[in-house]
Amino acid sequence: MFLHFFKNTFFIGVIAIVSCISPSSKKSPVHASAEAKTTNPLNKEQKLVIGANQTEAYLPLLKGKKVGIVGNQTSVVFKGNGGYTHLVDSLVSLNIDVVKAFSPEHGFRGKADAGEKVVDGVDEKTGISIVSLYGSNKKPTQKQLEGLDILVFDIQDVGVRFYTYISTLHYVMEAAAEKGLTVLILDRPNPNGHYIDGPILEKEHQSFVGMHPIPIVHGMTIGEYAQMINGEKWLQNNLICDLMVIKMKNYSKKDHYSLPIKPSPNLPNDKSINLYPSLCFFEGTPVNAGRGTSKQFQVFGSPALDSNYFDYKYTPQPNDGAKHPKNQGKICYGKDLSGEPLLSTIELKWLLEAYEKSENKNDFFTPFFSKLAGTKKLQQQIEQGWDSYKIKASWKKGIENYSRMRQPYLLYH
Structure with a gap:
């Protein structure tokens, strides 16, 4: 419905x-x-x-x-x-x-x-x-x-x-x-x-x-x-x-x-809001997540990503909500996700893909990444070559405990 x-x-x-x-x-x-x-x-x-x-x-x-x-x-x-x-x-x-x-x-x-x-x-x-x-x-x-x-x-x-x-x-x-x-x-x-x-x-x-x-x-x-x-x-x-x-x-x-x-300048539509939990990880990397474009949090890209692998490209420029976007004025290679179906999960494949195809893996993660993730473990898991299934399996116990903890406070189902 x-x-x-x-x-x-x-x-x-x-x-x-x-x-x-x-x-x-x-x-x-x-x-x-x-x-x-x-x-x-x-x-x-x-x-x-x-x-x-x-x-x-x-x-x-x-x-x-x-x-x-x-x-x-x-x-x-x-x-x-x-x-x-x-x-x-x-x-x-x-x-x-x-x-x-x-x-x-x-x-x-x-x-x-x-x-x-x-x-x-x-x-x-x-x-x-x-x-x-x-x-x-x-x-x-x-x-x-x-x-x-x-x-x-x-x-x-x-x-x-x-x-x-x-x-x-x-x-x-x-x-x-x-x-x-x-x-x-x-x-x-x-x-x-x-x-x-x-x-x-x-x-x-x-x-x-x-x-x-x-x-x-x-x-x-x-x-x-x-x-x-x-x-x-x-x-x-x-x-x-x-x-x-x-x-x-x-x-x-x-x-x-x-x-x-x-709700904010860089979440302009339903698609950006739905992709936001998955793409905001890029805020803790050199990869642009659509700021400075008309597809905020619907595309990702960087000059440091493999242009032979990624066939989508764009150039971030200042606009409403992004006066100085990451990689401003530079051609970014990545993906357009605006046609993706509605997500009911955090999708990690794009983050793993960008890391794998980055020119310099040693400089891929900034200190802000662990603040966004809430843990240092996610960066370590990616650097150790874990796939998305193994990473998400490591979240299972925590999610189950949280689900029980939040139950008394729910007003809707």
């Missing part, structure tokens, strides 16, 4: 459920619920209803409070007429006192390059001050949280460990717990939620592109993941964040979810 969630197919939903994590029980993360019903004469079939569209569920939680929003360009409320409104604009129009916004990597409007420092600013439309969580600090300071009563977290994630929105989630929850603030999550689908795969992150390789002992593809929504952060006591000093989640209606991890708004 395919749920194509584009603007012209969205309908306001039927039931909203607010789920709260219990700070006292890992086995029972949901301890309270509230329902709000809406009707839509156009909705003759059950349609996916995201958290942000369930205003009846969360407006009572925000009225009379000073609200902070953690969001970006994906933080929108969809309309039945095919349009959408940014969450901040929606809340302001409903007389909610939004006093501050916090932006993750890529900025509040999602235009900054990967890794580019994002500065504080002001939202031009509303005049609300914007605090960057990808600039001088990645965790909100206690001063930045002063005057707030509640934080709303609404960001479209892609379900991959090294996609930094879940790291921002961690720090927001930690800062909120220290300040005694509630975090309200408006849940959204995970476009890679149909599978789990990859090595488990080892503590010595912890960084902003990997903070928790999970596989690369974790198979959880932001709401589920937040409950796991609390339940596993991953926050500093075993803090527990006062957390509420507005669940989606009619969402299944088995369904394909097509994003209506690109």
Whole structure:
């Protein structure tokens, strides 16, 4: 079944459920619920209803409070007429006192390059001050949280460990717990939620592109993941964040979810999002993964790859989201994967192929590779000539343990 969630197919939903994590029980993360019903004469079939569209569920939680929003360009409320409104604009129009916004990597409007420092600013439309969580600090300071009563977290994630929105989630929850603030999550689908795969992150390789002992593809929504952060006591000093989640209606991890708004500049479409867990390994090598082209995370190539073996070539140039792409202005030899079928696994063959056909294997891996992988073992396995089947077999036990660990926090199946 395919749920194509584009603007012209969205309908306001039927039931909203607010789920709260219990700070006292890992086995029972949901301890309270509230329902709000809406009707839509156009909705003759059950349609996916995201958290942000369930205003009846969360407006009572925000009225009379000073609200902070953690969001970006994906933080929108969809309309039945095919349009959408940014969450901040929606809340302001409903007389909610939004006093501050916090932006993750890529900025509040999602235009900054990967890794580019994002500065504080002001939202031009509303005049609300914007605090960057990808600039001088990645965790909100206690001063930045002063005057707030509640934080709303609404960001479209892609379900991959090294996609930094879940790291921002961690720090927001930690800062909120220290300040005694509630975090309200408006849940959204995970476009890679149909599978789990990859090595488990080892503590010595912890960084902003990997903070928790999970596989690369974790198979959880932001709401589920937040409950796991609390339940596993991953926050500093075993803090527990006062957390509420507005669940989606009619969402299944088995369904394909097509994003209506690109979550970051270099994930422009469904294909790039699906290939991202497999191709992002190249960020820790000299190989370009499509940045500086119109096929970001759909092609890979390098001047150092064998031009006799690879018949596809392209030349990266500066563009939106890649002001200085790797191998800029150089002919890169590699492969175009934009026609590949939908993946339900991390595909290693392209990484192994590029390593095997590289002119200089000694310089193929950078230190960043092990941060992305979450382990030094993957590099060592590739250098020792392991094939993809043997490598993936080494992940099996870790994935099985993780699957059991995450079970109490799942809100959807």
